[in-house]
Amino acid sequence: MARYIGPVCRICRRAGMKLILKGNRCLTEKCAFERRGYPPGLHGQPSRSPKPTEYSVQLREKQKVKQIYGLLERQFRGYFRKASKKKGITGEILLQMLERRLDNVVYKAGFARSGREARQMVRHGHFTVNGKRVNLPSYLIKEGQTIEVLDRCREIPMIKEAMENIENKIIPSWIEVEKDNFRAKVVGLPTREEISLPISEQLIVELYSK
Secondary structure, three states, X not given: XXXXXXXXXXXXXXXXXXXXXXXXXXXXXXXXXXXXXXXXXXXXXXXXXXXXXXXXXXXXXXXHHHHHHOOOHHHHHHHHHHHHHOOXXXXXXXXXXXXXXXXXXXXXXXXXXXXXXHHHHHHOOOXXXXXXXXXXXXXXXXXXXEEEEOHHHOOOHHHXXXXXXXXXXXXXXXXXXXXXXXXXXXXOOOOHHHXXXXXXXXXXXXXXXX
16 A cells, blocks of 8 residues: 655645654654754745645645544545544544544554554554454544553564653543553543644535535
């Protein structure tokens, strides 16, 4: 499956904000956005930036969310289609579904240092959901389900390092983590107030409604 394999710091610079795509590195002085907080390329210089149109603002918001969750257009459109068929506010339902992806829960629970790292570990089959091994990053976690690191995978350097630094990570209130048991449980569904990402989901709804 096609994936963006270029420098992810360009994505943050294009979005105009930190998307924390490299985990803790984004919070240090090494972050490229701190040194060059303008869009990449010749026309990205502050004095050359054109005034954005309504469509470009909506499009960039969609692209930003796709990059945060590591999705392709077809996948993202599928989530939007499902969200639009459910009762409630489409934008909020969309974000709730994206938050419940297994790779995102693994990252938010502190088992991985970044979303990309979480997706890689899920694909390699390092986790179980309610005792069953799952290697699909898109698997939607339900309330009450438990995610656990396989016994033989608990010594993997990436997982050990992430768990050693878990005290420095803010765990969402809808996830309970048992550090010593390498286990996390989804105790509720994320509300819009608990999704602290810099996202204006209404712009995405307006874009797809055209």
